Structures are given as structure tokens and as C-alpha cells.
Amino acid sequence: MYNNITERFDKSSILFNNGESPKDYFYIITKGKVISYNNFYENYKISLKEGGIIGLISAIIKEPYYLTTKALEDVEVLKININNIAQITNKELVNRVSNYLSYMLETWLSKYYSLVIKNKVDLYNKEDILIMASIYKNNNFIDASYKICIKYLELCKDECNTEKVEQFLKYLRPKKKPELISENTYKIKKGYCLYTEIYSSNYVYIIKSGRVGIYNIINKKQTVRLIYPEGYIINGYPPSLEYKPLLTTAIVIEDSVIEILKKEDLIIAANKNEELRIALILVTAVKVNNVTLKIKAVKEKELKNKLIIILYSIIKIEVLFKKEEVIKLPYKIKDIIDMIDLDNDLKEIYTEIENIKYVELDTFKNIIVNNTECFLEEYEKYTR
Numbered sequence: 001m002y003n004n005i006t007e008r009f010d011k012s013s014i015l016f017n018n019g020e021s022p023k024d025y026f027y028i029i030t031k032g033k034v035i036s037y038n039n040f041y042e043n044y045k046i047s048l049k050e051g052g053i054i055g056l057i058s059a060i061i062k063e064p065y066y067l068t069t070k071a072l073e074d075v076e077v078l079k080i081n082i083n084n085i086a087q088i089t090n091k092e093l094v095n096r097v098s099n100y101l102s103y104m105l106e107t108w109l110s111k112y113y114s115l116v117i118k119n120k121v122d123l124y125n126k127e128d129i130l131i132m133a134s135i136y137k138n139n140n141f142i143d144a145s146y147k148i149c150i151k152y153l154e155l156c157k158d159e160c161n162t163e164k165v166e167q168f169l170k171y172l173r174p175k176k177k178p179e180l181i182s183e184n185t186y187k188i189k190k191g192y193c194l195y196t197e198i199y200s201s202n203y204v205y206i207i208k209s210g211r212v213g214i215y216n217i218i219n220k221k222q223t224v225r226l227i228y229p230e231g232y233i234i235n236g237y238p239p240s241l242e243y244k245p246l247l248t249t250a251i252v253i254e255d256s257v258i259e260i261l262k263k264e265d266l267i268i269a270a271n272k273n274e275e276l277r278i279a280l281i282l283v284t285a286v287k288v289n290n291v292t293l294k295i296k297a298v299k300e301k302e303l304k305n306k307l308i309i310i311l312y313s314i315i316k317i318e319v320l321f322k323k324e325e326v327i328k329l330p331y332k333i334k335d336i337i338d339m340i341d342l343d344n345d346l347k348e349i350y351t352e353i354e355n356i357k358y359v360e361l362d363t364f365k366n367i368i369v370n371n372t373e374c375f376l377e378e379y380e381k382y383t384r
Contacts, residue, residue, distance in 0.1 A: 005079045006030065009071045015054060018068040019384040022058040025081050029054065032075035036067040040296045041111050047072070053100050057285045060085065063316075064384045066292045086278055091271045094280075098267065101284035106241045108291045109225075113245035115298045116341040118219045130164060132197065132217045136249070139222050141215075143175035144193040144249050151199040178258075185259045194236060194250040194258075201236035201250075204266050210256025211330060216248045223338045226290065227253065227330045231321035233283050237263060253330070286320055289313070293383055297340045304352045308382050310340050311359065311367070312375070319372050329367040336367075 007027070009015060015027065018039055029052045036046040036054070046067070048054065058065045059082045088094055129152045137145040149169045153162050175193070178186035185208065188194075195201035197216055205212065207230050214225040214234070225248055228234060239246040252258070261269070270277040293313035300306045311329075318327055333349060336342070342349065353359055353367065358375040360368050369375055 004081075004084070007077050007079050009075045009077070011071055011073050011075075013071045013075070015069040015071065015075075015077075016058075016065045016067065018065055020065050022062055022065060023055065024059060024083070025079050026053065026055040026059045027077035027079055028052070030076045030078055033072040034069050034075060035072050036069045038067050040066075040292070040299050044111060046107075053097065056097070056281075057101070057104070057288050060282055060285045061289055061316075063289050064380075066289070085281060086274050088277065091267060094271055094277060095267050097281055098270075098284065101281065101288060102235065103240065105284060105288050105291065106239050106243075106246060108288060108295070109246055110241055110243045112291050112295050112298070113218070113243070115295065116218070116339075117245055129198070130168060131220060133165075133168060135217055135220070135222050136215075137172065141191065141193065141222075141249075141251050142172055143191055144196060144215075144251055146172040146174045147193050148196050148198055148249075151196060155198070181257070184261055185257060188252045188256050188258055190252055190255050192252045194234075194252065196249045197247040200238040200247070202238075202262070203236045203260050204263055205234040205236060205250070206259040206261070206266075207232050207234070208257040208259060210252065210254040210258070212256065212258070213251050213253045213330075214248050215251065216245065218245060219338075221338055224331065224335045226287070226317060229318060229322065229330075231279065231283070232317075233266075233280060235263075282320065286316060290317055294339060296383065303342070303344055303348065304355065305382055306340055306342070307336070307349070307352055308356060308379050310336055311356070311369070312379050312383055315369060315372055315375060319376075323372075325371055325373065327369045327372055328362075329369065331367065333365055333367070 015034060029048060029050050031050060033047060033049045034054065036048065054069050055065070129148065133145040133148045136148065146169070149165050149172065152165055156162060175191050176189055178188040178192065181187050194205060194212065207228060209230050211227055211229050212234060213227045215222055216225065234250060236250065266280070270280045290313045293309055297306045297309040300309060314329060314331060337349065350361065354361060357378055358369055358371045360370060362368055
């Protein structure tokens with residue numbers, strides 16, 4: 001149906017090379033085994049066998065390969081042109097590709113958090129729940145604080161003393177509930193919390209307009225994982241890997257319109273809708289790329305290079321669906337510091353940012369990118 005080709009590789013052959021520009025195809029293994037490794041998180045290797053997917057992420061987002069893939073034995077693969085992604089209408093295959101990308105995202109996120117976390121609060125300890133709720137409250141995310149407390153009381157009402165949490169809750173008020181404007185689609189006010197670290201939602205969220213921030217409390221600070229603009233799909237289901245830092249809180253940070261679906265309904269819709277099918281695969285691939293770039297930024301020694309790589313990763317998120325020349329990034333300098341665990345002097349960080357081409361700080365220290373296309377062209381080599 002897609003004019004795909006079977007290719008064969010001898011044992012020890014290199015299928016894709018770390019740092020090389022991407023091809024316009026990817027592989028599905030039909031026979032044999034391969035191993036993928038990298039040069040930025042050296043202790044981690046990925047073994048793949050029949051059914052494994054290789055090279056999809058870089059091919060679909062047109063970013064350099066971040067892994068080298070080598071045949072462990074004689075291998076046969078199905079070569080699929082990236083343009084054929086749009087033609088896939090097999091529900092099982094759409095789901096398989098989606099699950100593969102989600103697994104890769106969780107895997108790399110766990111590696112990222114292992115580098116930056118010094119302390120993760122115990123999500124089932126009363127005192128740490130109060131710390132978490134207080135941090136969100138102090139950052140003016142009242143609805144998140146409220147929902148963390150409410151869910152904790154539901155989970156623990158018969159098992160522990162909840163007096164302190166109940167007392168804290170007296171001073172919190174929930175945000176107005178979303179307004180249904182069409183089937184499964186809601187108008188949601190700024191500050192509304194979609195789900196929290198102590199209780200996932202079991203829904204996916206398609207941002208039709210506005211922005212949603214993804215946060216968690218690590219090192220006893222509110223840390224932003226990412227802020228998603230219009231077009232992105234957010235997975236509110238609990239992670240497959242049992243690693244607490246993967247649990248997050250999602251907060252609407254601008255008045256937004258969001259479609260809310262069960263995952264199975266999303267897959268059915270994607271199977272019927274080419275645009276949604278491409279978006280589902282594309283956004284998850286970009287998220288994987290973002291987290292591998294974060295790891296590279298954390299591991300990089302030079303401050304300027306760290307900042308270039310993390311800004312590159314953020315800009316790629318921002319311009320995926322909307323190509324804007326000038327962007328005011330929705331991140332504060334503190335967010336950048338926490339994301340890549342910087343301990344440099346603040347003045348030094350300001351100076352280095354202002355020395356990066358196509359980037360400036362306004363009077364309120366907001367980060368402005370005055371030419372996104374030129375920035376990405378100039379600094380792509382730092383990501384290889």
C-alpha cells in the first residue's frame with residue numbers, strides 16, 4: 001500500500017549515525033536485533049528486535065540523529081518513507097507508533113530527572129503534600145494547590161491524620177469549572193488545574209488555543225517541564241514507568257480552548273483524521289527531542305552552550321505549528337535555571353544570554369527571540 005522496501009544489513013552495520021542529518025525514511029525491524037547508543041548519556045543503550053522502530057523521531061521532526069544504531073546480527077527492516085505516515089489508517093499501527101514514542105519519552109525523561117533531581121517529595125507523605133501544595137499556592141497556582149489537598153484527603157481519609165491539610169485547605173478556593181462549548185471541547189480559564197502529581201486524569205488534552213504548563217515539585221521547587229502552545233496534545237494518563245518524577249501537574253496558563261478525550265477515542269479519531277494522526281506522532285517526537293536536548297544541556301560544560309541548547313529545545317516546541325519570526329518565550333530565567341540545574345551567578349547568566357545571537361532580554365528580563373529561523377540555523381550544530 002505504501003510502496004515500502006525491505007532492506008538487509010549485515011552484522012555490525014551502522015543503520016543510522018549520531019549527529020548525521022536525518023533521512024526521509026525510518027525502519028521497522030522484521031528480523032534480527034540492533035542496539036542504539038549515544039554520546040551524551042553514555043551508560044544507556046537501547047536494544048531492539050523484531051517490531052522495533054528505528055529513526056522515526058529524527059526523520060519526522062527533521063533533526064539530527066541523537067543515537068547511533070548498529071546491527072547486532074544480520075538484520076532485515078521495512079523501510080518506510082516518512083511521507084507515508086499520513087497514509088497509515090491501520091488503528092493497531094497508529095497505536096503502536098504512538099505507544100513507542102510515549103515509551104521513548106518516558107525513558108528519556110527518567111534519564112533527565114536522574115541528572116537534575118536532588119530531592120523529590122514523597123507523594124504520599126502528609127508533610128510533603130503540604131510542602132507541594134504550599135509551593136503551588138506561593139506561585140499563585142491556587143487551583144493546583146486546592147486539588148492536591150482535596151485528592152490527598154480522598155486517598156487518605158481513613159488511614160492518616162489529615163488535620164493540617166484540612167486547615168490549609170480552608171484558605172483555598174477552586175477555579176471556575178470549564179465551560180462546554182462543543183462536543184468534548186471546553187473553554188478553560190487561566191489558572192485552572194487539569195490534573196496533579198498525586199492523581200492523573202486518564203484523559204488526553206488537545207490545545208485548540210491558549211497554553212498549558214506542565215510542572216512538578218523537585219528539589220522542593222516548582223519546576224516547569226514544558227509549556228505547550230496551541231496545537232499540542234498532552235497525555236494526562238499515568239506514566240507506564242513507576243518513577244515518581246514522571247508524575248506532573250498540568251495548569252492552564254492562558255485562557256484556553258481545549259478538547260478533552262479518552263486515549264482510545266483519540267486513536268480512533270486519529271485513524272480517521274490525517275491531520276490529527278500526523279499531529280499525534282509529531283508532537284510526541286518533538287517532546288522526545290526536547291528532553292534529549294535538555295540532557296545534552298545539563299551535561300554540557302560551558303554555560304553559553306548550555307543556554308543555547310536549552311533555548312533551541314524550547315524554540316523548536318514553540319514553532320512546530322506556528323512559524324513566528326519574533327517570540328517572547330513563556331519562560332522566566334528562573335525556569336531555565338531550574339530546568340538544567342544551573343548554579344551560576346545570575347548576572348553571568350544574563351550576560352551569556354545577551355551574548356547569544358538573535359536573543360535579547362527586555363526590561364522585565366523576559367527572553368525575546370528576534371529571529372527564530374536564524375537562531376535555529378545558527379545554533380543547530382550545538383545540538384549534534
